[in-house]
Amino acid sequence: MKILVVDDEEDVKSLFEQKFRKEIRSAQFEFSFAFSGEEALHFMAEHPSEVVMILSDINMPGMSGIELLKTIRKDFPAAPPQVMMITAYGDSNNHDQAMKLGADDFLTKPVNFVELKEKLLKTL
Amino acid sequence: MDYFLVSFFLIQYVRSSLHTATSLPNWDRLLLYGRYISIALISTYYIADSPDWFSWIWHVFMILIIYILYTKEDFSPIRSVTQSVIPFVAISIISDILEAAAPKFYAEYDDWFNIATSFAFVLCFVIWFYAQKQRKILLKEREDRLREEMASKAQKESLEYLVAERTMELTAQKEELQKAIEDLKSTQNQLIQSEKMASLGELTAGIAHEIQNPLNFVNNFSEVSVELCQELEEEVNKTSISDEDKDYIKGIIADLSQNQQKITHHGKRADSIVKGMLQHSRASSGEKEAVEINALADEYMRLAYHGLRAKDKEFNATLVTDFDPNIGKVMVMPQDLGRVFLNLFTNAFYAVAEKKRMLTEAGKLDDYKPEVKISTKMFAGKLYIRVTDNGTGMPDQVKAKIFQPFFTTKPTGQGTGLGLSMSYDIITNAHNGMLDVETVPGEKTEFKITIPIA
Structure with a gap:
């Protein structure tokens, strides 16, 4: 499953890579990262119909998660x-x-990774 | 005859106008003698068959009277009247002298002298009459002036009374104004204080927001590092290095793991503080609902009590409730108000537990019974809630700071110092109410919530 994580904090990338180390190794999940809303849209345009799940922060400079x-x-x-959505x-x-605009789920920071893992596995 | 009239009336005039009987008794006696002499003279004159020379005795007598009246200082007020007699006496004397010295000349102008004498005589009475009239006018004027003086005196008295009354009024007003100024000052202080609180609350929430993201990273990375340590340990077990080396490596990994756990532990502590700070900004975001206040207070009182009992089995306290049954449902933010109740009760239970601990340590426990009381009351459109405990109380310097964020008297890790600051925020900003505290060090503390009911 291809998952796109959108957050302006670059450390999110290494955090997710470490947290989901086993799942990534077993090719259960495939993570891609975008550090702004614009970058996320660009990525989706380049990889049409590949991304199954998007995890997006809301408060970001430039395009906000809601706008995305x-x-x-x-x-x-x-x-x-x-x-x-994560906020x-x-x-x-x-x-x-976010719910009104058609978000499928909502997570609050700090992200509970156990909960997130369960949710992701359910979508599989 | 005319001499008698002039002297008699002159003496009478002097006596009546100067009131000699009372003011000049010595002169009065002499004047009375003068009158008797005058009566004696006229009697003698007629008895002696009107001799011509007798008029000389009159002259001497008259001159003496005039001399006395004219020269003595006591008679100066009637000098003008005395003067009026002088022409008569002078003409009489001149005519008598002429009669004696030049009888021929006198006989020739006899009529003229008689006319002049009569005229002077009449003049005397005219002047007296006129003087009398003047005197009456003067007297009347004096009476008028006296009356005016009395009137003005009365007016002055009434004015003085008015002034005294007005002074009292002004003094009362001044005191009222001073009290108003003091009230204003204390209101101003309260305003400044609540402004300070509000800005501190905002600042607190702002800081919390900024800290939260980096703190999340610290917590997440330390957690994941613990997991990595476990994995690393599993991997080490798979290798074929000597057991001695394995143990050494595992020891290091265990230390690393422990450090990460410590980081996680303290990170979580910081996280709970940040959450507490963020509740500041959430304080006014709730919606008002109709809530049974007594039930809400009771629920949180028990919650706080059992929360403490769970941690400290020894602890117990008497819970006293004094609910106004007429309150019913009131529009409040139930979650926020519940948080206020929880804070106040937790503090109250902490205070009685502390007092009990201190008394036990000092060996003076005696018959101390910890008691926490909640009372509610509603009147005049206001809801009054009191949370009272008979715990440690607070000194003034503590009391002054309890509503400031991060102020706590509890040991590190036991209190964030945000509970009362947030409660203050919830009551004053979200409910437009007041949160006050009264305390007696070592004896009791009472928190008073006042909320206006729309």
């Missing part, structure tokens, strides 16, 4: 990827907005 979600739902109506603790505004 809106654009994805508009530009990729065929084979729509699952979108899971800071207890931001109910963003939660409601």
